[in-house]
Amino acid sequence: MKLSDALxxxxxxxxxxxxxxxxxxxxxxxxxxxFSYQERISKxxxxxxxxxxxxxxxxxxxxxxxxxxxTFEDAKNYLVETLGGx
Numbered sequence: 131m132k133l134s135d136a137l138x139x140x141x142x143x144x145x146x147x148x149x150x151x152x153x154x155x156x157x158x159x160x161x162x163x164x165f166s167y168q169e170r171i172s173k174x175x176x177x178x179x180x181x182x183x184x185x186x187x188x189x190x191x192x193x194x195x196x197x198x199x200x201t202f203e204d205a206k207n208y209l210v211e212t213l214g215g216x
Contacts, residue, residue: 131149131152133153133156133157133160136149136152136153136156137153140153
């Protein structure tokens with residue numbers, strides 16, 4: 131018996147509570163099924179977020195630092211170290 135049909139029968143004849151235990155067991159089964167679906171959906175959403183985070187967004191890449199040109203002092207220090215000058 132479908133849940134909706136059983137509830138309609140209960141509304142029609144509220145004195146007949148013989149189907150109430152069956153209704154409770156059906157509702158518990160539905161709740162458990164819904165809970166397991168919600169868990170699966172949550173896991174899939176987390177996996178999806180993880181995969182989406184790995185996709186680079188065009189124009190949103192971090193800028194590479196521009197190389198700085200060596201200064202006169204850098205060149206002088208390099209020559210002193212390389213040539214061993216005083």
